[in-house]
Amino acid sequence: MDTEILELEMFLPYRLNRLADAVSREFSKIYRDRHGLTRPEWRALAGLGQHGTMTATAIGEQSAMHKTKVSRAVAELERRKWLVRTQDPADRRVENLTLTKKGESVYRELVPMAKAYEQTLLARMSARERNDVASGIRAIEAALLK
Template identity: 50%
Template sequence: MDNGDFDLETFLPFRLNRAAEFIALRFAAAYKAEYGLTRPEWRTLAALGSSGRMTATAVGTHSTMHKTKVSRAVFALEERRWLKRKQDEDDRRVEHLELTATGQTAYRELTRLAVDYSIELTSLIGEEGLQALSFGLRAVENAMARRRR
């Protein structure tokens, strides 16, 4: 097999992953320094804060995290008293998760941190660059959604 024509630096999955990682790591450093959260904890908090009551499975699907990472994040957020569980009345194997009042306060504070970071990214990338990136991402997401059908 001849790989002479393959250029990793132009391979879209590689570029998307690398760009996402650069952006995510910088934001992760901010919420870790401020709140001591791990990435799975932030993603779980964000999923629940933006969507409301969810199951752990739904959190994993929403945030594309493996169930063990979700489970550890749920436990950590519960230890902080930011999250509460409630067993489903019809299916006792299912637990519904939601933020406590303290968790909702933490989520609001963290969204302010996220808004500040978004402003910083906009200033770095520029409004036009951000619009182009958003357009490109929407095209990728739409193409992948059509492909799944």
């Protein structure tokens, strides 16, 4: 039987997934060590910090998280009094989520750390490699995230 073999270590989807997970795990040490945040909690906090007010659905769409992860993250941020829920006046079934002053403070503290982490990661590559990576990512995003 002549079957083709897939070299998993060279398969682009596998490599991208491993790389994204490794970067995410390394970066998570910053917000986990400082504030005990999980990845979903960080993503929800960062989304709200960037956009101001969002729904849980919008957070899930932006971060590509399943609604149950978003729900748990939102509940934990609310328990910590880092966000508040308000009913949407136009549609009472919708809850708008907004960071509290305490949540905004944590977000503002973590932003420079996130940017510094990104710079440290980029510094591991030459200028050409950074441009190549950015170009490749844009091409894949354009093809898949229409």
